[in-house]
Amino acid sequence: MPYLEDFAVGDTRAFGRYEVTRDEVLDFARRWDPQPFHLSDEGAADTHFGTLSASGWHTAAMTMAMTVAEQGKTDGGSLGAAGIDNLRWLKPVRPGDVLRVESEVIEVRPSEKRPGMGSVRSRVTVLNDHDEPVMRFEPIALYRTRAL
Template identity: 55%
Template sequence: MRYFEDIEIGEKQSFGSYEVTRDEVMRFAENYDPQPFHLDDEAAARTHFGRLSASGWHTCAMTMRMMVENMKVHQQASLGSPGIDELRWKKPVFPGDTLRVETEVLEKRASKSRPEMGFFKSRIVTYNQDDEPVLEMTSNGIMQVREPRRAEG
């Protein structure tokens, strides 16, 4: 199991391979972001996208899926996330694209009030098959501490 103590500032990882399908782009859009350029080829062709594109929120969801799969592989003692500080959709994602993720740990700190957990901040970048960044975010994570300090009484 990988704990808070195992995280190193500056640590980088590269992982994932997610093939974006037309059916999934349309299904996600129908459920969560039903804008014409995510649902209709003709409408999308008349936009700056030029063709059907995935919702930015779908790109976030695909990125999250790859991150969770990576956490499972490395048996990370994740306790969730209090959120993100910044999110940018850099380029559109299209059906047929293949995505991957790179992360870099920017900082970490032990919790002052909860000795069983620590916090860390990472830069997350999702790339397409041409190594072009399509999503960039600064994410905050919470990790379990291997051996919490004992409260003095």
């Protein structure tokens, strides 16, 4: 994981590969989002989804798994996150989709109140294997500086 000084506005990254399975979509929905269109094709048939689709929260969780795997490739200063802004689910995610992530740094801000740390805001887009955006959001990640 990098430190705050390693980020600059305009930096981009592309990473991740997550294969969405039917069993995982159903398991997540049963536990966390048991709406009919997340539980069966029949339940989705009379909705705008048409067929089984993953919960948006499941899409967010799959994205987090890819992000943590990417961060784990380097040592550094991750301190978690302050939140997420502008979360939008743009297109249904379906079993068989393969997801990936593209990210662009849009703000780097040293903390005024806590020396030795700061925040990085990014614009994150999750795409399926047809290069269609399925989710977009702006996380505000916290990082320590090397000067700690």
